[in-house]
Amino acid sequence: MCDYPEAGCYLDETTFQRCCQLFLQHSSSLTDGWSWETVKGSEEGFMKHTSLVCVKESGRNRTTDDTSSLTGQGEEDDEDEDDVGARWVPEDPAVVRYEYHVLYSCSYQVPVLYFRASTLDGRVLSLEEVWEAVHPNYRVKLQQGPWDILTQQEHPILGQPFFMLHPCHTEHFMRPVLEMARTNLRRVNYVVTWLSAVGPVVGLELPLSYCTAVSGPE
Amino acid sequence: MADDKDVLRDVWFGRIPTCFTLHQDEITEREAEPFYLLLPRVSYLTLVTDKVKKHFLKVMKPEDVEEMWFEYEGTPLKWHYPIGVLFDLHASNTALPWSVTVHFKNFPERDLLHCPSNSVIEAHFMSSIKEADALKHKGQVINDMQKKDHKQLWMGLQNDKFDQFWAMNRKLMEYPMEEGGFRYIPFRIYQTTSDRPFIQKLFRSVSSEGQPHTLGDLLKEMFPAAICQDDEPKRYQVLIHGIEPMLETPIQWLSEHLSHPDNFLHVSIIPSPSD
Numbered sequence: 001m002c003d004y005p006e007a008g009c010y011l012d013e014t015t016f017q018r019c020c021q022l023f024l025q026h027s028s029s030l031t032d033g034w035s036w037e038t039v040k041g042s043e044e045g046f047m048k049h050t051s052l053v054c055v056k057e058s059g060r061n062r063t064t065d066d067t068s069s070l071t072g073q074g075e076e077d078d079e080d081e082d083d084v085g086a087r088w089v090p091e092d093p094a095v096v097r098y099e100y101h102v103l104y105s106c107s108y109q110v111p112v113l114y115f116r117a118s119t120l121d122g123r124v125l126s127l128e129e130v131w132e133a134v135h136p137n138y139r140v141k142l143q144q145g146p147w148d149i150l151t152q153q154e155h156p157i158l159g160q161p162f163f164m165l166h167p168c169h170t171e172h173f174m175r176p177v178l179e180m181a182r183t184n185l186r187r188v189n190y191v192v193t194w195l196s197a198v199g200p201v202v203g204l205e206l207p208l209s210y211c212t213a214v215s216g217p218e
Numbered sequence: 219m220a221d222d223k224d225v226l227r228d229v230w231f232g233r234i235p236t237c238f239t240l241h242q243d244e245i246t247e248r249e250a251e252p253f254y255l256l257l258p259r260v261s262y263l264t265l266v267t268d269k270v271k272k273h274f275l276k277v278m279k280p281e282d283v284e285e286m287w288f289e290y291e292g293t294p295l296k297w298h299y300p301i302g303v304l305f306d307l308h309a310s311n312t313a314l315p316w317s318v319t320v321h322f323k324n325f326p327e328r329d330l331l332h333c334p335s336n337s338v339i340e341a342h343f344m345s346s347i348k349e350a351d352a353l354k355h356k357g358q359v360i361n362d363m364q365k366k367d368h369k370q371l372w373m374g375l376q377n378d379k380f381d382q383f384w385a386m387n388r389k390l391m392e393y394p395m396e397e398g399g400f401r402y403i404p405f406r407i408y409q410t411t412s413d414r415p416f417i418q419k420l421f422r423s424v425s426s427e428g429q430p431h432t433l434g435d436l437l438k439e440m441f442p443a444a445i446c447q448d449d450e451p452k453r454y455q456v457l458i459h460g461i462e463p464m465l466e467t468p469i470q471w472l473s474e475h476l477s478h479p480d481n482f483l484h485v486s487i488i489p490s491p492s493d
Contacts, residue, residue, distance in 0.1 A: 040413065106420050107349045107404075124327040151341055152331045154298065159415035161331045168348055168357070 011190050013044075016104045016111060018217035019191040020047050026214045030207065037101075039157055046157065047102040047191075052095050053133070053203065095120050096133070100204055102195065103156065110170040111191055113198055114155055114162040127152060130163060133203055150202075165198055173197060187216030225475045229459055230380045232259035234305050235315040238270045241289075244322055246277045254315065258378060259302030259459060260478050262343075263288055263295060264333040265376065274320055282322065287330055289319045294329040298342050299408075300478045306457040306486040307408050340372050343480055347371065350404035350481035351390060353420075359390055375479050383479060390481055391474045398430070399423025399470040405483040407440055417441065423470040433472060434465030444487050457486040 011019075020036065024047065027034035038045045101114040117125040117133070127150070153164040174194060181188040192210050199206060233256040240250040253273045258266060264286075271286050288295040290308050295318070299307075309316050325332075333339065351360040360368075367386050374383025393400050400423050407417040417440050424430055437444045437456065444454045445465065455462055458476050469483075477483045 106418065107352045126332070151338075151345065154296065154331065154415055156416070156418065157414055159413075160328055166345065168352070 011104075011109055011111070013104050013106065015217060016191065017045070019189050020102070022189055022214050022217060023047065023191050023210070026210055029213075030209070032207070044104070044157070046104070049100045049204070051098050051100075051204075053098055054095055096125065098203065100199075100202075101155070101162070102191065105167050108167045108170065110167050110174070111194055112167045112170075113165045113195070113202070113204075114153070115202055115204075116160075116162045124161075127163070130202070163202075165201060170194065170198075181216075189214045189216045222475055226384065227380060229476060230260060230383075230479075232302060232459055233257065234259060234301065236318055237315040238267075238273075238288075238318050238320050240274050240277075241319050241321045244274075244278065244320075245282045247279065248277050250274055250277045257301050257305075257316075259305070260300055261375060261378075262297055262299075262339055263301055263304070264297040265336065265339050266301075270320065274322070278322065284322055285325050285332065285334070287321050287325055289321060290317070294326045296330060297333050297339075298331055300480070300484060302459055302478075303408060303484045303486060306460055307410060307488065310455075310457060310460065310486075310488060311491040336376070340376075343372060343375065344368055346480035346482060347390070350477075353402040353404045354390070354393070354400035354481070356401065359392075363389070371479070387479070387481070398428065400473060403431075403436070403469055403473050403483065404477070404481055405436065405469075405473070405485060407437075407485045407487060409441070409487040411489075421469070423468075423473070430468045430470060432465060433463055433467045433469055436469050437465070441487060452490045454487050455490050457488065458483065 024034055024036055032049075033051070034047055034049045036045055037048050096117050096119060098115060098117050103112050103114060104110075105112045117130055119125070130150070149166055151164055151166065152161055154160070155162045174190065174197075177193055178188060178190075192206070192214050195204070196206050196211060236255050236257045238253040238255065240246065240252075244250075251273075253270050255267075255270065257263075267286070267288075275283060288297070290304075293308055295304050295308075305316055331338075348357065348360050351357050363386075370386045371383060373379070374386070402420050403423055405418065405421065408415070419440065421436055421439065422431065425435075433456070434445060444456055446452050446454075456465075458472065463472065463476070473483050
């Protein structure tokens, strides 16, 4: 059983890694793409997942309107019409590559979700663009205190800009889950429970089987 | 102690003479004069360089201006590191003034965080203080403070007001007498030769036998290569605020007196100068 200190419901790094190993075993059986990234010269590491998301850009609509207008103007001339059509066929919807990392924070003693998003040609999405992809249920909350919850941060292992869901409230929402599990003598996989709660904020949904198939470490 | 307050002031008012030069590829309407400035060690580049920006904008067209960023000898400078850390890490054994190149194009997305406004700096600063307090007091002191107290910490830093800042920050530097120090010491160890940006782990202020830990103890555990044996030539300098404290210095005292305003002890390890 995970024995949590009475003062709070914290996770030590060893237990974090064991939770991740169990998580990854299930991911392997689903072949849904999570992996463990090791850190050279260290026992630390983090979980990683990459997904491609089709996004409709707001600018696309204006392009479509322009196309209709031009096509309309070219109605009388067959040759022009063909030419206009060829020039203004809209491209496929934009594809955004999301890279998620699950790291352990020794300061807060909880997992932390880092991610970055870029187009396939390598352009990095801004915070505003990332917000547009945030689940609408969370967006109002984010708008109220945007910098406190979702910020651009240096990845503590890679040293590159990532977005981070701030971990300072994790203990507060994990505590009731852990206390209930303890009362019912059930083992909880902290990482599964935590990621099920925070992942959807930034478009990361776990299949339900993670909650039923992945146990907590003994 | 009165002597210790002198140390706090000397740290707070640390200055670095800096020469800002516009990058040669930037398009200007006339020649851009370099801009000289004394930079505060404990603040952040993007917080104290409004004058620099205004200076160079005078010779540039608006359409040629994007987000301003800084570079030293090809290395983009991370604005979210305290200025003193950037200097100690990249330029401490070079001639003064510090030569910083200013860019308004080709922002290096893979190296630097964006900094669209002072609100972002404030958020980063408060986030660091909260993390430091999570280590020192499980976050209890910073969470018990009111919003206006947080604001006072930020305004003290932004306006370079030592007394305003320390009226509030002293609470974050207290600890129960019986415990002999903070729960864990907030520190980061930087070195340019590593793949990782910094080393940050849990480290207590006293040993299990109750002995105060020293800077030497911290390095022995985190980066033993920095400690040379008596017969070896010195390979590394260990810099905090531009000075090399004795390795016997108690780590708790360093955390109270040589931390940056974000409450972290930022330690730079650089190769010893060869000359």
